[in-house]
Amino acid sequence: MKAVVLTEYGGPEVLRAAEMPEPQISANEVLVRVRACALNHLDLWLRRGLPTQPLEFPHILGSDIAGEIAQIGPSVTNVRVGDKVLLAPGISCGQCEQCIAGNDNFCKSYTLFGSAVQGGYAEFVKSPAVNAVLIPGALTFEQAAAVPLVFLTAWHMLLTRARLRPSEEVLVIGASSGVGSAAIQIAKAVGARVIAASSSEAKLARAKELGADDVVPSRGEFAREVKRLTGGRGVDVVFEHVGQTTWEQSIYSLARGGRLVTCGATTGFDGKLNIGYIFARHLSILGSFMGAKSELFAVLELFKRGLLRPVIDCVLPLERVAEAHQRLENHEQFGKIVLSVA
Template identity: 55%
Template sequence: MRAATIRAHGGPEVVEVGEVPEPRPGPGQVAVDVRAAALNHLDLWVRRGWPGLHVSFPHVLGSDVAGVVAEVGPGVDAPRPGDAVVLSPGIGCGRCPRCLAGEENLCRRYTIIGEHVAGGQAERIVVPARNALPKPPALSFEEAAAVPLTFLTAWHALAGRARVRTGETVLVHAAGSGVGVAAVQIAKLLGARVIATAGSDAKLEKARALGADELVNYETTDFVHEVRRLTDRRGVEVVLEHVGKKTWEGSILAAALGGRIVTVGATTGWDPVTDLRHVFYRQLSILGSTMGSAAELALVLRFVVEGKLRPVVDRVLPLAAVRDAQALLADRAQFGKIVLTP
């Protein structure tokens, strides 16, 4: 089958589209014919590599997948061949206390499709049957592929970890990114006032259309000063932080007394300066959050069906254009998700 792979870590030149063996499902697994696969910054990080990341080359990229079940392995009663599905990107062992409690993202053997195991930027992917959730009929395959990783990440961070409450103010950085697009909508759904930042006025206007109440261009404005102005100097109750080094110090200063900063990523660097005086004196909570559970993704999909959350597809490109797609993502040239079709 054709797939977007890397055979070594490095720059864009290591990404290839070529032939790899077609996977077959084993016990408890399903094979899914991919109809659409969305990109994430995770694809760029996996391509570059980091200490401690171990993959088998050639490694297939891609965490967000929607498609049709082609074949099921022994012991699988559902889904069935022909079913349209969207894949939950996190895989737990299914046996430990965390998995049995529905908290597979806290499983010590937790893996992510496209990061630790073969991904879905290919013509076919094999996953545990429990990871294949029904695709909402009202969504195209491209729209469905734009949901899983970023909406799940934002939901678990805001609803599960930060526990956003009605009437609070939430600062969402990089509102044009996949996580940002999801977080603006989820914070509004939870009853919050949303201050959105982005690097262009065009992206900010699109964020407003998704529900953002206040807009800050962080390229032309000091976002800390603007947040304090917009909150009568109180600061925000919650910061959704996924930019990392570029915004971290400012995020701490933008938080209110007793505020919560929930971090889900570090796109611009993982080693920012943290002034602990602001943390302990102002009694801030710094919360880490990674992915979420399949149950949370099922809830997100329900809200999508009800029209309360909306995936945003920036553009659809053929699988052969995966290098171009990565370049657009690296340049922050998109609003929402870039989706590939085999």
């Protein structure tokens, strides 16, 4: 099959077209003919090389996959050949205490497509049957690929970890990213007031179109502006994933008793923290990684009802993957960059 593989770590130039053997499935697996695969920051980290996650070369990236079921194992009953599906990005053992409790993203062997297993930058990918979910409504393959990872992550952060309520105010940092544009919509869908922060005026205008009630440029001491927009109070929840450059101002943007929830640090991992400020103001800092498979069903239900929509920056053919990586690396995008696989 046609694929884009990594055979070494490096810049976008190390992404090379190659012929790879078609994956062989076992009894509980399905073979998916990939039609679209969305990019995530994880792809960039893995391409550059993560000390904690060494790859086996040749490696195929890509965590957000949509396509058609091409083949099913003899034990598979949830999908049929020809079904249009998206794949839940997280793979877990399905047998441990956490998996049985429904916290599959807490599983010790949890991984993502394109990380410890081969991903979607290819004509075919194999998947556990439990990861295959029918594409809801009238979503195209490109739109469906733009949904799973970011909406699942944002849902888990805002609703499960931070327990956002309709009466509350939330500050979404990095509003132009895939996860930021998902967070704005989810927070609005539950009735919260949303302040979106981003680096450029053009991106802030797009955030408003998505439903943000107010916007702030995410530079300098932006917490002052957040305080002004909330009558001096600060926000109940800060949605963080940018890290080092925004961290301190994100914490100063919180109201008393506020919660900061974070799923990433695209600008670096060393955030400054005033411990006195944390305890004196009753603040909580919550870590979050991905979400449970069951939460993806909740997300897709809101897509069916038209309350959420995928945000696509651009669709490029798989052959132009290096350009796609460069665009994400330069933070030029608003929403998801999607690769189409012909």
